[in-house]
Amino acid sequence: MKPDFFEHINTENITNLLTEMTETPGVAAAFSTSMSLEDQVITDVIFKNNLPIRVFTLDTGRLFNESYSVLSSTRNHYGKEIETYYPDAEALQELITTKGPNLFYESVENRKSCCHIRKVEPLNRALSGVNVWITGLRAEHSDNRTGLSVFEWDASRQLTKVNPLIYWTTEDVRSYIRNNHVPYNTLQDKGFISLGCQPCTRAVKEGEPFRAGRWWWEDHSKKECGLHT
Secondary structure (H helix, E strand, O other): OOOHHHHOOOOOOHHHHHHHOOOOOOOOOEEEOOOOOOHHHHHHHHHHHOOOEEEEEOOOEEEOHHHHHHHHHHHHHHHHOOOEEEOOOOHHHHHHHHHOOOHOOOHHHHHHHHHHHHHHHHHHHHOOOOOOOEOOOOOOHHHHHOOOOEEEEEEOOOOOEEEOOOOOOOOHHHHHHOOOOOOOOOOHOOOOOOOOOOEEEOOOOOOOOOOOOEEEOOHHOOOOOOOOO
16 A cells, blocks of 8 residues: 555545544554543544544553543543553563663663664564554654655555544644544643653653653653654
8 A cells, every 4th residue: 555545535634534544445444542631532523423443552561641631531532442552461561670670760771772672573463464553643752753745655554544633733633622522631631741650751841842751861852752753
């Protein structure tokens, strides 16, 4: 499948975009949610319209309690299942045994090893058999994402990545959440803008970049975990 797979689709309306996308012959689509504000918008569209899109999340084992709460409230609100993928137990056990539970603070290499086992490998399993991966990426998230478009070709996974909210602003997202009464993570009202694992995420201070709260002990050029490359 090539990046022009959805060339015929108007991307201005998220509901129409996802609906037309699923009506395209040959599509096997999945949406990965971290239950961020952006992801809750997409989940709402998928579930309210009963779109044939698998919705899954990655449980790294180090999430905030509030993240589990919003997972539970989202399932109850829509009466829908959200597939949950976990790290490979043997690989995680070996990592923690050899390098300790807080290895990620010691080096970028260690942190990326932890991210790979807890997030990247489970994601790759979740995307097995999928040719369209839907994400909640937005251009405002980081400099690395400003050049992205709605449709991207993920050469490493050989699939089309769809970013329906790439051009949405933070206010667009929050307005949708308010107007549609969508469950969301209350940490995002407390300065936790980009949510990840609890040991690797802090609240963002006024004037800081969007992803400053992720891996704050590293320099700003390394703010990706390997899910999006």
